[in-house]
Amino acid sequence: MRLSRYFLPVLKETPSEAQIVSHRLMLRAGMIKQSAAGIYSWLPLGFKVLRKIENIVHEEQMRAGHIPMQMPTLQSADLWKESGRYDAYGEEMLRITDRHGRDMLYTPTAEELITDIFRSNVSSYKDLPLTMYQIQWKFRDEIRPRFGVMRGREFYMKDGYNFDLSKEDALHAYNRHLVSYLRTYERMGLQAIPMRADGGPIGGDYTHEFLVLAETGESEVFYDSAVTDLSFGDREIDYDSVEQCQGVLEEFTTKYARTDETHDEALFGAVPEERRRTARGIEVGQIFYFGTKYSDALGAQVQTAEGEKVSVHMGSHGIGVSRLLGAIIEASHDDNGIIWPEGVTPFHAGIVNLKQGDAEADAACEALEKALEAAGLEPLYDDRKERAGGKFATMDLIGLPWRITVGPRGLKNGVVELTSRRTGESEELAPEAAVAKLIEIYADHRVTGL
């Protein structure tokens, strides 16, 4: 992409309404624009990252055997009256009346609707286990939306639902989700720690929240510092294996890690003192097993092999897709701007031409652009006639992890400069070597999408 043809409205001024760094940087980098309180337009750069994150979530959910589908944003209130949540849900549910006077709502979550789809179509244990999920816009009419996309009203979320014959099977689905979430966050360059949490309005005794440690987090968290040494890494896992998934759950949740909602001073006191940590965390996902709460309420039953009718065991599992952009930036930035992890960067590398209009420099930049594109990478080539300082500042602000700087002086020696956004370190190398190095760096960070 040529910057001269892109829409990247970076701001020089720090917007006064933004209280936290991710909100400030997303506005300044031209990623989002507020359209109403807690409602944002995703400008091209922001949308590109949103879509990458969405695609990583899709890939990891499909890898775990979960089936993508999509439910509408607006639902009739009927099912919510049937489950009892229409009245139980407070003012955060946006209630709508259509032209015929029917009660509708903008879905904040979809346990009722997915259970209705299930009960209408599945009647035998033979069709279980089944896990379906969607990534879809949701709405929560927050009284005081703030922190940009971190606590917006209209937000993009992955919500998945498992249907199983027994509690045992449903707990395997729970564990499978935990594993897939660990992989998902790590691919985005995030450490998200599963912490014992509270069921809230979804319900259920088994629930973990995934928290990214950050000073601006909304939750106070208490943990054994040993949990931050854990990483899923590139181990292979068989999602059908009960033992393997259970093993990962135990590894990642046995050590003390809880939000303030479930914090237990006595248990925390048993952690060796030098490993006790109190911090703040940003919630980026949550998994639940809630048994037959919704299947009982909505009559979602299947016939067992013995001919008996039983309510199915269910769980639901969410990832805050749009919120993740804020969380990643909170966890990865410096004074000059965002530092995207390779897995989610909107462009793989920036190309800065120090002397736009110089025939040799222009040709070298175009050759680099073509070579990177031929390798399936997406460069952002700053081809504007601006001063080098301004170009560097823009690249730093928008946070591409790698920058190639091309100028007449270097080209005389046959080199360009490759700079890491994270470390600030540069090295001079031949253009072909820079391309080869980027291909190698990104070999483990390919997103195929749906």
Add this chain to the structure above:
Amino acid sequence: MRLSRYFLPVLKETPSEAQIVSHRLMLRAGMIKQSAAGIYSWLPLGFKVLRKIENIVHEEQMRAGHIPMQMPTLQSADLWKESGRYDAYGEEMLRITDRHGRDMLYTPTAEELITDIFRSNVSSYKDLPLTMYQIQWKFRDEIRPRFGVMRGREFYMKDGYNFDLSKEDALHAYNRHLVSYLRTYERMGLQAIPMRADGGPIGGDYTHEFLVLAETGESEVFYDSAVTDLSFGDREIDYDSVEQCQGVLEEFTTKYARTDETHDEALFGAVPEERRRTARGIEVGQIFYFGTKYSDALGAQVQTAEGEKVSVHMGSHGIGVSRLLGAIIEASHDDNGIIWPEGVTPFHAGIVNLKQGDAEADAACEALEKALEAAGLEPLYDDRKERAGGKFATMDLIGLPWRITVGPRGLKNGVVELTSRRTGESEELAPEAAVAKLIEIYADHRVTGL
């Protein structure tokens, strides 16, 4: 994908509420489920096609140089009051009041919001031309929603907006959209004819609708049969070339083709009688040039090279993404079910095991599945213990264009059967040859997505 692990709730009965064939087949094939009047859940098979269509639209828009972004589904009413459309739009606009009593709406289109984004960030002719687009859920509170996803209330739509310095530039953008739309529909196996249309509530004198001829179409259309001989084919086009884009526009719009809104008996009479056709058509897209209507109303101006401030020339351009599924099925089905064009089929081939549980047949099916997946194709393997007749009926209903049938008898002779859904013709060939043939067939139908 193994059918035993998929969620494909096919219906034996024809649903009584469905009046047209695409609606019936989408319900029967387990692609959609109605959740409220005119509002559907996209079950896995339907969602898969929806996503493929979305990805083709993205690919072709990006190829034309248009920039993807995304606006929210809910907007504040303020901008619509500023443009004057808040009152002008009738009851089809879903009006919403949030918890603070603010007027909101579920966006049916986004001229106001994109113009606001533009005016807030662009002030110089140097940033033009600019075309941005989104694919997003929209809502139109139809009084009598019907025909399934063809005339739903919540629908998925691509809407793009161009901003140009002059009428001349904006007409190039108009032509560029026409070209990209022709390519888009042809990749989906559709012939969509651009017809002179009426501006309606969007406004503008320059507008073409793209219509797919089908008996169930909502519009009456009049055309010179010579337009149906035109095809874009695989010609190369430079989207920056005014001449090339203008040439395509002329080629595809000079011959008489109009909807009833703009039909002119006198002009139609000038078409040689043997080429005059009257038919019905399904609208699958529309392009508009409306000049400075919204930029004047909302004050979207730029400074010219001479320092003068002028309103930008705009157009908007839509493709009915969810509606396209219905249109494709209306155009491509038979008594047994859907016949997907290769470009949008949810799975590339079905594998039917005639004797599930037979070690040799099972192994052959698994080998075929692996070989196709290794080639980047997605097979749907019917591994259920069902009778062959039922398996064939399901494959015919869901419309995969190619089926590989595997049975012990064929395997003894080292062959499987490859059957075309469209022609019903079968040929026996070695499994490796069947895989090779499918790879060749799909070489021109790869969708990469965003």
